[in-house]
Amino acid sequence: MPGVLAVKPMNKQDRIYSFEFFPPKTQEGMAKLREARKQLAQLGPKFFSVTFGAGGSTRDRTLETVLEIQAAGNEAAPHLSCISSSRDDIRTILAQYKTHGIRHIVALRGDIPSGAVTGGDFHYASELVEFIRQETGDWFEIEVAAYPEFHPEAPSARADLDNFKRKVNAGANAAITQYFYNADAYFRFMEDCNAAGITIPIYPGVMPIYNFTQLSRFSAMCGAEIPRWLRLRLQDYGDDLASLRAFGLDVVTELCDRMLASGAPGLHFYTLNQAGTISTIWQRLGL
Numbered sequence: 001m002p003g004v005l006a007v008k009p010m011n012k013q014d015r016i017y018s019f020e021f022f023p024p025k026t027q028e029g030m031a032k033l034r035e036a037r038k039q040l041a042q043l044g045p046k047f048f049s050v051t052f053g054a055g056g057s058t059r060d061r062t063l064e065t066v067l068e069i070q071a072a073g074n075e076a077a078p079h080l081s082c083i084s085s086s087r088d089d090i091r092t093i094l095a096q097y098k099t100h101g102i103r104h105i106v107a108l109r110g111d112i113p114s115g116a117v118t119g120g121d122f123h124y125a126s127e128l129v130e131f132i133r134q135e136t137g138d139w140f141e142i143e144v145a146a147y148p149e150f151h152p153e154a155p156s157a158r159a160d161l162d163n164f165k166r167k168v169n170a171g172a173n174a175a176i177t178q179y180f181y182n183a184d185a186y187f188r189f190m191e192d193c194n195a196a197g198i199t200i201p202i203y204p205g206v207m208p209i210y211n212f213t214q215l216s217r218f219s220a221m222c223g224a225e226i227p228r229w230l231r232l233r234l235q236d237y238g239d240d241l242a243s244l245r246a247f248g249l250d251v252v253t254e255l256c257d258r259m260l261a262s263g264a265p266g267l268h269f270y271t272l273n274q275a276g277t278i279s280t281i282w283q284r285l286g287l
C-alpha cells in the first residue's frame with residue numbers, strides 16, 4: 001500500500017538527518033555559510049555534506065569547506081563525482097581526505113557540462129564506489145544517489161533500479177534521494193527496493209521552496225517533477241516571494257511529516273546554504 005513503507009518504523013532517536021551545502025565562491029559567501037552552519041549545527045545533524053562540481057571544478061573549494069566544517073567539530077561528507085576524472089585524480093583526492101581524517105563520502109557520477117569533452121576512467125557511480133572500496137577498504141562510509149522519480153537518462157524504471165542496485169552491491173552504505181514533491185514516488189521506490197533485496201537506508205532528499213524560477217530550472221535539469229497542482233500555485237505567487245515561501249513551507253513540512261511518519265530513516269536537506277527555512281520546518285515537525 002503506498003504511503004506505508006514496507007520497513008520497520010524508525011524510532012525517533014535512530015533517525016539520521018544531514019544538511020547539504022555547496023562550496024561558496026567568495027569570502028562573503030563563506031561567511032554566510034559559516035552562520036548557516038552554526039545555526040543548523042544546533043539541530044544535531046549526523047553530518048554536513050558539501051557538493052563537488054562535475055569534472056572537479058570545485059575541488060579546492062569543496063576541500064576547504066569540508067575542512068572548515070570538520071575544524072568546527074562537525075562531521076563532514078564531501079561529495080565526489082567521477083565523470084571526466086582519471087583513476088589517479090580520484091586516488092589523490094581520496095588520499096587527501098584520508099589524511100585529514102574524513103570518513104564519509106557521497107559518491108556520484110556527476111553531470112557532463114554541455115559542450116564539454118568527457119574522457120576519464122569512470123562512466124557510472126557504481127564504478128566509483130567499487131574503486132573507493134578497492135583503494136581504501138572500509139575507511140569511508142559511502143552514500144550514493146537514488147531517484148524515486150527515476151534518473152532522466154534511464155531507459156526504464158526497471159533499468160534504473162538495476163543500476164541503483166549495482167551501486168549498493170559495489171559497497172554503498174546508504175543512499176540519498178533526488179528531491180521530489182510526490183510522496184508516492186518515494187513509497188513505491190522503497191517497495192521496489194525491498195522487493196529487489198536492497199536493505200541500505202535511503203534518506204529522502206528535501207528541497208525547500210525558496211524561488212519558483214530557480215526551482216523550475218533545477219527540476220528541468222534533474223528530472224524532479226513539480227506536480228501540476230504545485231507548479232500552478234507557485235506560479236500564481238509571481239513576485240510575492242513571502243507568500244510563495246509561506247506556502248512552500250507548508251508543502252515541504254507536510255511532505256517531511258509524511259516521510260517520517262511512514263518510516264523514512266531520516267531526512268537530507270538541500271539547504272542552498274540557508275538555515276532559516278529549514279530551522280522553521282524543524283520546529284514545525286517537532287524534531
Ligand SMILES: Cc1cc2nc3c(=O)[nH]c(=O)nc-3n(C[C@H](O)[C@H](O)[C@H](O)COP(=O)(O)OP(=O)(O)OC[C@H]3O[C@@H](n4cnc5c(N)ncnc54)[C@H](O)[C@@H]3O)c2cc1C
Pocket residue numbers: 050051052053054079080081106107108109110111123124125126144145146151152153154155159160163164166167176177178179205222
Ligand atoms: C543526493 C545527490 C547529491 C548530488 N551531488 C552532486 C555533486 O556534488 N556534484 C555533481 O556534479 N552532481 C551531484 N548530483 C547530481 C548527479 O551527479 C546527477 O544526478 C548525475 O546525472 C547522476 O549521478 P549518479 O551518481 O546518480 O549516477 P549513476 O548512478 O552512474 O547513474 C547515472 C545514469 O546512468 C545509468 N546507469 C548507471 N549504471 C549503468 C550501467 N552500468 N549501464 C547503463 N546505465 C547505467 C543510471 O540508470 C542513470 O540513468 C547529486 C545528486 C543527488 C541525488
